[in-house]
Amino acid sequence: MSRRHEKGISSTLDGCDISIAAPLGDDWDYVNVARWTTWNGGIFCNVVDKDVTHVLATPEQYEAKISTIQQAIKFKAHIVTKDWFEDSLRKRRHLNEEDYSLENIDKEDKAKKEREAKAQKGIKEAESFVNTNLHHIYRDDTYFAYEITLTRNDKESGNIGQKYQLYLWESNAKPHLYMFAAKFYKKPRDSRPSIYRPRETGVCLEMALRDFVVFFYQKTGIHWNNRIVKAGTTDKSKFQYKPPTGGKPVGTLYNLAPESLSVVGNGTNSASAADSTSSTKKDQKQALPDKAVSRKRKSSEEPVQRTGGEKRQRREKEKAKVKEDDKKKVEKEKVKEKKEEEKPNYENSVSSRTRGKTAANNKKRARACEDDDDLAVERHETAKRQKVKGAGPNEASQGEQPEISNLSAVVRAMKKTRSRKA
Structure with a gap:
């Protein structure tokens, strides 16, 4: 060995x-x-x-x-x-x-320490803001991230360099819950922003979107669906939104009416309260007509943006409606023609039924008239015989004239009855 x-x-x-x-x-x-x-x-x-x-x-x-x-x-x-x-x-x-x-x-020790530090940071943020370890920024079908910035530079009121950061968070766990939150920076280099969060717990997407859209409307005075068309058209006292450029996604449109809604709940370290303290009397005066305008019905002349999918759906609906109208017209015409074809047949059927009845009635009347004529002739003959028996030779020759006259009257009566029958 x-x-x-x-x-x-x-x-x-x-x-x-x-x-x-x-x-x-x-x-x-x-x-x-x-x-x-x-x-x-x-x-x-x-x-x-x-x-x-x-x-x-x-x-x-x-x-x-x-x-x-x-x-x-x-x-x-x-x-x-x-x-x-x-x-x-x-x-x-x-x-x-x-x-x-x-x-x-x-590396594993460092990663473990980073995870622990991140968890502790998330716990602290969850107390006032949102736990970023359990949530991520929501993206819609166009892959638009709901993390936007609103700025205000109003030299007249002294509000320079103010900024809002708006977030719409989606939970990592399923089924997804959503939460809206905002940060307000009063100064350009503000390291401690005010936090606004209307709800303490996650809600469905529709409610969270409503909170997001309403807050956007309150600060900018522009509806979310008109954020691109009316960007940069509002007064300097309002916060301004700059849409993405260079072909980046700009987000979808929603059938929401932010002017008729209000944000629910009380924010934690409310940023809106901090903003209101920094706003001037001029802003408060301008808020009144904004509310009055919000109560008015949206005019039909306002341009409404539509995505390609919505336009296609609208055109398909219009085409389907036109086809249905054409089908209804064709069916109505067919029913009308059918009625016109059936109308003469109906009259013929009625006339054929009534014809049989009238023929039977005419036969009855003819028999009754014939009986009356026979009775009248018999009466005339009996009267003639009685006169011939009671009169002499001269009287008999003279009595023939009234008999003839009576006979012609009888004939005329018979003719009248026959003409009535006809």
Whole structure:
């Protein structure tokens, strides 16, 4: 066994040039580390130079950044703990240095400290503003970020360099909750802005958007949907909004009426209160007509911006409406033609029914007339016989004339009855 060690037959540390930053405690000094390295196929170096591949050190030595550590960083050597050296010898194979690297351990410690500091900062911000660890800025379908700036530079009133930062936050957790908040900077280099937050807890998107839009209208005097068309047209006493340029998204339009709404809740460290104290009497006088205007109905002449999708939907609705109107007209015409076609058939059917009834009635009347004619003829004949029997020869010749006259009267009566029947 001693022969194998003398010849360095073990190849566990083959190709490794090892050094130590300083004595590591206990038996971990230069002599022992050099002996263990040589007996396992490695090369030990007393000085850290460009040929060194591994430097053994403690976390305290690494944090202190002693000269040997600086040299190891310069020559990009692996700075590892003594555990890597010990585990490699015990398992008799070259272990991965990343698991024992002091650089990675230092990065993890720093990241852990940063996370803790960030969490503490978020907790402090949540007390007055919004916990940024649990929320992020909301972006709409056009990828427009709801983080805007309103500025005011009114030399007459002395309000110069004032600024509002408006935020619409979306929770990281699902289902998403939303929160509106604002910061007010009274001076250009104000390090402690006033915070405005109308609600203590998250709400649905519609309510948070309403708070955002109403606050925007109160400070600028411009409706959110008209923020691009009327940008820079208001009085200097109002806050000004500068829309994004260079093809950047400008946000979508909403069917909200901010003039008929009001912000709900009391803000924490209200920025609007700070703004009101800095505003002049001129601003307060101008607020009255603004309220009166807000009560008025929005005029139809005001230009309304529409996105491409809304325009397409409106055109499709108009086309569909025209098609429906055409269909209704065609159906009405068809119904009208159908009625006109059925009208003569209906009359024919009525006339055919009435014709049968009138024919039956005519037959009854004709029979009744015939009976009357027969009765009249019989009466005439009986009267004629009676006259012939009672008169003489002379009288008989004279009585024929009235008989003929009576007969003609009977005929005329018969003709009259027949004409009535016809």
